[in-house]
Amino acid sequence: MSFLDYVASRWQQLLVDSYQHASMVLQCIVLATIVGVLVGVAVYRSPAGAAVATALSSAVLTVPSFALFGLLIPVLGLGVAPSVVTLVLYALLPIIRNTIVGLSTVDQPVLDAARGIGMNRFRVLTRIELAMAWPGILAGMRVSTQMLMGIAAIAAYAKGPGLGNMIFSGLSGLGSANALNMALAGTLGVIILALLLDGVFVLLGRLTTSRGIRG
Amino acid sequence: MADNNMPAPEDRTNGHGVEIRLEEVSKRYPGQKLAAVESVSMTIPAGETVVLVGPSGSGKTTTMRMINRLIEPTSGRITIGGQDVLNLDPDKLRREIGYSIQQAGLFPHMTVGENVGMVPSLVGWSKQRTTERVDEMLDLVGLDPAEYRKRYPRQLSGGQQQRVGVARALAADPPVLLMDEPFGAVDPITRGVLQDELMRLQADLGKTIVFVTHDFDEAVKLGDRIAVLGERSKILQYDTPDAILANPADDTVAGFVGAGAALKQLTLRRVREIELGQVQTAVVDEDPGAMRDRIGTRRGAIGLVLDHRKRPLRWTTAREAGAVSSLAQAGRPVEDSVSPASTLQDALEAILTDDDGVAVVTGSRGEYIGVVDIDTVMTTIKSLREEYADDSNGDSGSTGPDSAEASS
Amino acid sequence: MSNTFTSDSGSGGAERLRLFAQPVVAAALVVGVLAFAYTQRDNVIIARNVTASTLLTLTWQHFLISLAVAVIVVAIAVPLGVLLSRSWARRVSPLVIGLANIGQAAPSVGLLVLFFLLTNGTTGFWIATLPIAVYALLPVLRNTIVGLQQVDRSLIDAGRGIGMSGAKVLLSVELPLSVPFILAGLRTALVLAVGTASLAWFVGAGGLGELIDTGYKLSNWTVLSVGAVLAMALALLVDWLGGLAERYLSPRGLR
Numbered sequence: 122m123s124f125l126d127y128v129a130s131r132w133q134q135l136l137v138d139s140y141q142h143a144s145m146v147l148q149c150i151v152l153a154t155i156v157g158v159l160v161g162v163a164v165y166r167s168p169a170g171a172a173v174a175t176a177l178s179s180a181v182l183t184v185p186s187f188a189l190f191g192l193l194i195p196v197l198g199l200g201v202a203p204s205v206v207t208l209v210l211y212a213l214l215p216i217i218r219n220t221i222v223g224l225s226t227v228d229q230p231v232l233d234a235a236r237g238i239g240m241n242r243f244r245v246l247t248r249i250e251l252a253m254a255w256p257g258i259l260a261g262m263r264v265s266t267q268m269l270m271g272i273a274a275i276a277a278y279a280k281g282p283g284l285g286n287m288i289f290s291g292l293s294g295l296g297s298a299n300a301l302n303m304a305l306a307g308t309l310g311v312i313i314l315a316l317l318l319d320g321v322f323v324l325l326g327r328l329t330t331s332r333g334i335r336g
Numbered sequence: 337m338a339d340n341n342m343p344a345p346e347d348r349t350n351g352h353g354v355e356i357r358l359e360e361v362s363k364r365y366p367g368q369k370l371a372a373v374e375s376v377s378m379t380i381p382a383g384e385t386v387v388l389v390g391p392s393g394s395g396k397t398t399t400m401r402m403i404n405r406l407i408e409p410t411s412g413r414i415t416i417g418g419q420d421v422l423n424l425d426p427d428k429l430r431r432e433i434g435y436s437i438q439q440a441g442l443f444p445h446m447t448v449g450e451n452v453g454m455v456p457s458l459v460g461w462s463k464q465r466t467t468e469r470v471d472e473m474l475d476l477v478g479l480d481p482a483e484y485r486k487r488y489p490r491q492l493s494g495g496q497q498q499r500v501g502v503a504r505a506l507a508a509d510p511p512v513l514l515m516d517e518p519f520g521a522v523d524p525i526t527r528g529v530l531q532d533e534l535m536r537l538q539a540d541l542g543k544t545i546v547f548v549t550h551d552f553d554e555a556v557k558l559g560d561r562i563a564v565l566g567e568r569s570k571i572l573q574y575d576t577p578d579a580i581l582a583n584p585a586d587d588t589v590a591g592f593v594g595a596g597a598a599l600k601q602l603t604l605r606r607v608r609e610i611e612l613g614q615v616q617t618a619v620v621d622e623d624p625g626a627m628r629d630r631i632g633t634r635r636g637a638i639g640l641v642l643d644h645r646k647r648p649l650r651w652t653t654a655r656e657a658g659a660v661s662s663l664a665q666a667g668r669p670v671e672d673s674v675s676p677a678s679t680l681q682d683a684l685e686a687i688l689t690d691d692d693g694v695a696v697v698t699g700s701r702g703e704y705i706g707v708v709d710i711d712t713v714m715t716t717i718k719s720l721r722e723e724y725a726d727d728s729n730g731d732s733g734s735t736g737p738d739s740a741e742a743s744s
Numbered sequence: 745m746s747n748t749f750t751s752d753s754g755s756g757g758a759e760r761l762r763l764f765a766q767p768v769v770a771a772a773l774v775v776g777v778l779a780f781a782y783t784q785r786d787n788v789i790i791a792r793n794v795t796a797s798t799l800l801t802l803t804w805q806h807f808l809i810s811l812a813v814a815v816i817v818v819a820i821a822v823p824l825g826v827l828l829s830r831s832w833a834r835r836v837s838p839l840v841i842g843l844a845n846i847g848q849a850a851p852s853v854g855l856l857v858l859f860f861l862l863t864n865g866t867t868g869f870w871i872a873t874l875p876i877a878v879y880a881l882l883p884v885l886r887n888t889i890v891g892l893q894q895v896d897r898s899l900i901d902a903g904r905g906i907g908m909s910g911a912k913v914l915l916s917v918e919l920p921l922s923v924p925f926i927l928a929g930l931r932t933a934l935v936l937a938v939g940t941a942s943l944a945w946f947v948g949a950g951g952l953g954e955l956i957d958t959g960y961k962l963s964n965w966t967v968l969s970v971g972a973v974l975a976m977a978l979a980l981l982v983d984w985l986g987g988l989a990e991r992y993l994s995p996r997g998l999r
Contacts, residue, residue, distance in 0.1 A: 168757055171757065172757030172758045173761065175757075175758035176758040176761040176762050176765070180762065180769075180980065182935070183935050183983040184980070185938060185979055186939060188942055188953075188971070188973075188975035188979075189972070189976070191956040191968055192968070192973070192976075195968065195969070271851040272851075275851075285853065288851065288853055291857055292857045295861065300861055301858075304854065304858050308854030308857075308858055312846060312850050315849035404905065406904060406905055427908070428907065429907070430904070430905060430906060431907030432907075433907075434906075435902070435905035435906050437902055438898075439896075439898045439902075441898050441899055442902075443899060443997075444998060445917075445921055445996070445998055490997065504906065505906070
């Protein structure tokens with residue numbers, strides 16, 4: 122069967138897998154953003170704290186995703202849980218680092234002005250600092266999303282959701298007529314999905330970044 | 337010449353430099369209607385410093401960079417020491433031309449010594465000879481070799497980096513030096529120091545220097561000749577600084593030279609070159625009445641009270657002299673004085689300080705010699721302008737022997 | 745925003761922390777997990793699968809794949825990067841980088857499986873090494889290009905101006921000044937290689953991932969952990985070596 126015929130005949134399954142793949146990645150990104158921004162806010166004032174947070178999250182990136190994933194299976198069981206934790210951990214570095222950098226580079230005069238007109242600490246943080254750091258944070262989310270799209274394919278190893286299942290089916294189906302088609306569908310699916318999500322992020326960036334600070 | 341290199345040191349005139357000639361040199365970039373540089377012709381005499389000055393966009397840097405073929409001319413001929421540069425291999429050509437740019441361009445990953453020794457090693461000098469030369473060059477530009485040889489560029493100040501840049505340009509003893517706004521990126525004080533150093537070096541080495549700048553004051557200070565360039569590097573005036581200041585060829589040049597041109601000329605002339613006037617003088621313990629009579633009733637007449645060593649003390653009019661019992665209180669004190677070696681600019685300042693249209697000139701022991709008055713200064717400026725008015729502007733610089741000797 | 749960070753940790757303090765702590769942590773992990781396995785040596789499954797020779801073989805395979813990938817990547821990506829950074833390639837280079845960026849979005853396991861299937865199920869060292877090398881190409885390629893492009897133009901002008909030939913400027917000025925970038929890219933590529941080599945067992949090329957799979961299939965979490973932790977330790981070690989290279993192989997005048 123040719124590749125296009127294959128896709129035409131299995132498009133529903135592919136769509137479900139794609140949706141689950143993207144949905145898992147995006148939920149993990151949201152989680153990672155919440156955790157990452159909180160950590161960033163907590164440590165950006167302290168050089169030592171920032172160094173430790175950055176070092177830890179970048180060390181995570183060094184570790185092979187398969188190894189981390191595997192290690193979490195005995196702890197969290199099979200299915201979705203080890204995938205989610207792995208993905209969130211991997212997504213942390215770009216977000217934490219960009220949060221710290223973004224918050225640290227807000228001009229002192231701007232902060233002075235905000236305090237001067239009577240904003241309290243919390244308001245200054247949310248309405249000024251985070252708002253100005255937002256483009257950087259969004260960029261970090263974008264980078265992490267790209268990373269996660271590839272790593273998420275591993276989830277299928279432990280019966281997790283996503284396009285990885287297509288790839289693994291292709292692997293175990295060696296010799297059968299559709300093995301190559303399945304692997305190709307899985308791989309290309311991830312690539313296309315990644316590009317689509319990247320475009321969404323660009324759009325999101327344009328929409329949510331105030332014109333005054335757009336680069 | 338037997339080989340394709342520039343004249344050997346023994347063949348060069350005037351010490352070390354060689355003559356550079358541009359003949360109808362143009363640079364046209366594809367797709368652009370107007371040329372960047374249009375048909376420039378000039379002769380840069382051996383051993384002289386010629387400054388190309390002009391506003392940005394005049395193509396002065398482009399013109400200079402065609403000399404060492406960093407930019408290839410679209411048409412025209414450029415010769416150095418009689419050799420057509422197009423006949424020489426560009427890399428080899430550039431090893432025989434010193435090149436110094438505004439950002440110094442020191443390679444940050446090499447030590448100062450390695451930077452300065454780059455061209456000698458490219459040309460194939462032995463390690464021993466290169467090291468000696470590097471030390472010699474660092475010394476020449478005022479940096480202690482032992483201290484600076486092993487340093488890295490980022491450890492040096494802007495002024496020091498520029499010195500190393502010049503040392504690197506001179507390392508292989510080229511007869512020609514091209515400098516593109518080399519002192520533009522440092523503070524004014526350092527710039528002045530570096531300019532003085534360059535003049536000192538040039539006095540020793542006598543190279544042919546082509547210097548590009550947009551700062552006319554720098555051009556006046558450094559140049560033996562100045563080429564004021566307009567759009568597309570059209571030569572508006574090519575002459576000695578004196579001549580240009582005295583007689584700007586057109587409104588553009590005048591505008592470039594600035595309103596201070598007449599004053600700038602005053603820095604090129606000395607008090608001893610003009611005729612001094614005299615006023616009535618009296619020693620301080622003389623009779624005021626006698627002085628009043630001597631000064632006379634002519635309008636504006638003024639006298640000078642001197643001390644026993646003939647040093648000027650006070651200015652006084654006839655009436656002021658008559659009104660006092662002792663000349664020690666007559667009129668008002670002398671505020672300023674000049675010597676025969678002072679420039680006319682100093683004289684003008686003294687005239688303005690003392691408020692009467694005159695300034696007193698004193699000798700080596702401070703004694704009164706004469707006065708210089710404002711009319712004499714203005715007459716001198718006028719005659720300078722007339723002196724150069726007869727020369728036409730297209731002349732490539734042969735303004736006669738006066739121009740070289742007059743400013744001393 | 746491009747996903748190029750010259751140094752993955754992106755902060756000086758974090759960098760120094762990692763340079764110091766990472767080898768220590770890696771060593772501790774190795775010792776810890778091996779001690780843990782040792783206490784359970786009575787267990788038949790563990791005794792059979794966690795032997796010295798197995799561990800050494802798998803680690804060696806893993807290491808060899810990563811090394812081969814590194815060599816291939818440097819041999820291809822650096823010269824390619826040099827070519828793409830030249831002025832005549834100005835129009836082509838964004839295209840190539842764009843293509844490579846798309847390639848980076850591909851799942852590494854997908855590339856491995858595709859290559860495996862395309863070679864009709866051949867297993868072995870090169871079936872794993874080649875697709876991993878393709879995957880790891882991008883960081884080095886991109887960093888080489890960026891590294892060369894960020895060289896101050898006035899230095900190249902100064903170099904040509906004093907009579908250095910184009911080749912001499914490339915070799916003596918541009919490349920040395922790009923080394924920090926290239927090394928950073930190489931470090932990222934090496935980490936990617938070690939990470940993806942954990943999947944090499946899919947195509948029969950061994951590596952520590954095989955131990956993880958064995959543990960998983962036998963539901964023996966100790967065996968799984970040994971494989972996983974050793975793989976982590978290897979990655980941390982390789983990254984640490986990369987960090988050392990970045991710091992100490994960069995030209996002195998730039999540090």
